[in-house]
Amino acid sequence: MSAVWLKRLFLSALAAFMTLPILVIAGVALNEKKTLAFPPQGFSLEWYAQAFTDDGWRAALVHSVLVATAAAAISVSIAVPIAWFLWRRVAPWARIVEVLGLAPFILPPVITALGALSFWATTGFYGQPWTVVISHGIFFVSLPLVTVTLGFATIDREIIEAGMTMGADDRTLLKTVVFPLVRPYIISGFAFAFVLSLNEYIVAYMTVGFTLETIPIKIFNALRYGYTPTMASVSVFFVLVAVVVFGLVARFGDLPKLLGAWSEGDKG
Amino acid sequence: MxxxxxxxxxxxxxxxxxxxxxxxxxxxxxAIMVAVSFFRRVQGGFYEPAFTFANYGRFLSVFFGEVLVFSLVLAGLVSAVCLLLGVPFTYFLTKLSRKAQVFWLVALLGVLSLSEVIIGFAWSTLLSRTAGLSNLLVAIGVMDRPDAWTPGFAAVLTGLVYQAFPYTVLVLYPSFSRLDPSLMEASRTLGASPLKAFSTVVLPVLRKTLIATFIIVFIFALGAYLLPQILGRPQHWTLSVLITDQAVYQSNMPFAAAMAVFLVVASLSLVVIVAALNRKGAGQ
Known part of the structure; x- marks a missing residue:
C-alpha cells in the first residue's frame, strides 16, 4: 500500500524536523575543545558537567528553578479560585476576571513584557528579583486556569448532590470530594506553568534582565558574546526537563483529554 | 450541585x-503602557508626562510601513505552512493508538515549551557552516562545500515554523479528535478515495476551525521577538523585535508603547473575528 508508506514518510519527516535541532545541539556539546563543530571532534562530557559545576551556569539554573516554582505557585493560586467560583456561582460578570487571566497568553508576549517594564519602572521596583516572579505568575495564569476549569467541568454534579443530601456543608464537600477530583488538573496546570516559566525570555529580560540571570537570559547573552558548548548542554538539559515533566503528566493523568480530546476510555 | x-x-x-x-x-x-504611549520622550532615555500623538505619528514613516508589511507577510506565511503540514499531521495523529498519541503529544509539548532562545540557538547551529546540514549534503556528494544558511529569510521562516507547528497541532487537535469517524466511512462506502473523502467531506466540516486556527497561529507568529534577531538580518525584523529594540536598546519607551498598543489592537481585532466565527459555528 503506497498510501500507508506515504503517511509513514510524512510522519517520519516531521519527526526528523522536530528532533534534528535537538540532536545537533546534543552533539555539539560533546566536543572536546571549545567549539560548536558537528559531528563533534573528540568526545568529552565536560560541557554537560559544566552546566552544574560552572558557578555562572549553576547560579542561572538555580534562579530559573526558583523563579519558575514560585511563579507557577502564584499562577495556580490565582487560577484555582477563578475556576472554582465560576463553577460554584452564577455570576456572569466574573467572566471578566477569567478573560483577564487568559489575555496575557493570547496577546503577543512582548505586550505583557512591556507592560511589566512600565509598571515596575513606574513603581520604582524595576530590577528587583521578585518582580519577575509576580510578572511570570500573572503571565502564566491561563495554563492552570484552562486545566482546572476543565477539571471542574468533569465533576459529576450528582456526586455533590449526594454529599449534600448526606448533610455535608460546602467546606466538607470541597475538602473531601471536589478537591481530590480536581487535584490532578491543578498539578498539570502547575507543571505547564513551571516549564513555560523556565523557558520564558522576554518578560524575564524586561523585568530583571540586568540584575538576575535566568537560563534563557544567560543563553541569549552567550549567543551575543561568544558561543560555548555549555549553552548547548544546558539546552539539552532543558529539553529533557520538559519531556520528563510532560511525560509524568501523561503517566498520571489523561493527556489527550487535558488537551481537549473526548475521553473514550482505552482506545488501544 | x-x-x-x-x-x-x-x-x-x-x-x-x-x-x-x-x-x-x-x-x-x-494602562500605564497606554499612558506612556502618549508621553514625550526626553533626552537620556527618560520620558515625561504629556499628551502627544507624535509617537503614533511615526507609524506614517516608510520604515515602519515596511516592518509592518514584513511582519504581516511573515506571520501569514508561517501560519499557512503550519496549516499545510499540521492539518494532515493532526488527522493522522488522531487515528493513531492512544499510546502513540500520548507519545507525540509529549514531544509536541516539549518543543512548544522550548525557549525561543534555545530554538534560535539550535537552528542557527543546524544551519551554520561548521555544524550544519550542509555538511551532510557535502558528505553524500550533493554539495561541493559546506555553506551557511543563516542568517537569512529562509532560516527565519524555518525557525518560526518549527516553533509554531506544535502550537498549530495542539489548536487543531480537539476538533480533529472529536470528528465523527462515520463521516469518512460513509463517503468511502459511497466510493470516494481517501484523499477525496478528506478534502470534500472532512475539510469543509472543519472549515471554521481551520480559519480560526490560521488566525490564532498568525497572532502567535506575530509575537515572535527573538528568532528574527537570531536567524535573520535587520531587514527581517518584525514589529515585536522593533518594540523590544526601541524599549531596551534605544530607550524610547513612548514609541515602543505606541507600537505595542497598535499590536494589541491588531491582535484583538483578529481575536474578535475568531470569537465571532466560533459563535456562528456553535449555532449550527
Missing part, C-alpha cells in the same frame, strides 16, 4: 484575590 448566585459578602471572597492580582499586575501595567 446547583450553581447559586453569590449572596453574602463572604461569597465574593474567593474571586476577590484573583481579581485584585490581575487588576494590579495586568490591568494597571497595561
Amino acid at each position: 446547583r450553581r447559586t448566585p453569590p449572596e453574602r459578602a463572604a461569597d465574593y471572597f474567593p474571586i476577590a484575590y484573583p481579581a485584585f492580582m490581575l487588576g494590579l499586575f495586568f490591568v494597571v501595567p497595561f
Whole structure:
C-alpha cells in the first residue's frame, strides 16, 4: 500500500524536523575543545558537567528553578479560585476576571513584557528579583486556569448532590470530594506553568534582565558574546526537563483529554 | 450541585484575590503602557508626562510601513505552512493508538515549551557552516562545500515554523479528535478515495476551525521577538523585535508603547473575528 508508506514518510519527516535541532545541539556539546563543530571532534562530557559545576551556569539554573516554582505557585493560586467560583456561582460578570487571566497568553508576549517594564519602572521596583516572579505568575495564569476549569467541568454534579443530601456543608464537600477530583488538573496546570516559566525570555529580560540571570537570559547573552558548548548542554538539559515533566503528566493523568480530546476510555 | 448566585459578602471572597492580582499586575501595567504611549520622550532615555500623538505619528514613516508589511507577510506565511503540514499531521495523529498519541503529544509539548532562545540557538547551529546540514549534503556528494544558511529569510521562516507547528497541532487537535469517524466511512462506502473523502467531506466540516486556527497561529507568529534577531538580518525584523529594540536598546519607551498598543489592537481585532466565527459555528 503506497498510501500507508506515504503517511509513514510524512510522519517520519516531521519527526526528523522536530528532533534534528535537538540532536545537533546534543552533539555539539560533546566536543572536546571549545567549539560548536558537528559531528563533534573528540568526545568529552565536560560541557554537560559544566552546566552544574560552572558557578555562572549553576547560579542561572538555580534562579530559573526558583523563579519558575514560585511563579507557577502564584499562577495556580490565582487560577484555582477563578475556576472554582465560576463553577460554584452564577455570576456572569466574573467572566471578566477569567478573560483577564487568559489575555496575557493570547496577546503577543512582548505586550505583557512591556507592560511589566512600565509598571515596575513606574513603581520604582524595576530590577528587583521578585518582580519577575509576580510578572511570570500573572503571565502564566491561563495554563492552570484552562486545566482546572476543565477539571471542574468533569465533576459529576450528582456526586455533590449526594454529599449534600448526606448533610455535608460546602467546606466538607470541597475538602473531601471536589478537591481530590480536581487535584490532578491543578498539578498539570502547575507543571505547564513551571516549564513555560523556565523557558520564558522576554518578560524575564524586561523585568530583571540586568540584575538576575535566568537560563534563557544567560543563553541569549552567550549567543551575543561568544558561543560555548555549555549553552548547548544546558539546552539539552532543558529539553529533557520538559519531556520528563510532560511525560509524568501523561503517566498520571489523561493527556489527550487535558488537551481537549473526548475521553473514550482505552482506545488501544 | 446547583450553581447559586453569590449572596453574602463572604461569597465574593474567593474571586476577590484573583481579581485584585490581575487588576494590579495586568490591568494597571497595561494602562500605564497606554499612558506612556502618549508621553514625550526626553533626552537620556527618560520620558515625561504629556499628551502627544507624535509617537503614533511615526507609524506614517516608510520604515515602519515596511516592518509592518514584513511582519504581516511573515506571520501569514508561517501560519499557512503550519496549516499545510499540521492539518494532515493532526488527522493522522488522531487515528493513531492512544499510546502513540500520548507519545507525540509529549514531544509536541516539549518543543512548544522550548525557549525561543534555545530554538534560535539550535537552528542557527543546524544551519551554520561548521555544524550544519550542509555538511551532510557535502558528505553524500550533493554539495561541493559546506555553506551557511543563516542568517537569512529562509532560516527565519524555518525557525518560526518549527516553533509554531506544535502550537498549530495542539489548536487543531480537539476538533480533529472529536470528528465523527462515520463521516469518512460513509463517503468511502459511497466510493470516494481517501484523499477525496478528506478534502470534500472532512475539510469543509472543519472549515471554521481551520480559519480560526490560521488566525490564532498568525497572532502567535506575530509575537515572535527573538528568532528574527537570531536567524535573520535587520531587514527581517518584525514589529515585536522593533518594540523590544526601541524599549531596551534605544530607550524610547513612548514609541515602543505606541507600537505595542497598535499590536494589541491588531491582535484583538483578529481575536474578535475568531470569537465571532466560533459563535456562528456553535449555532449550527
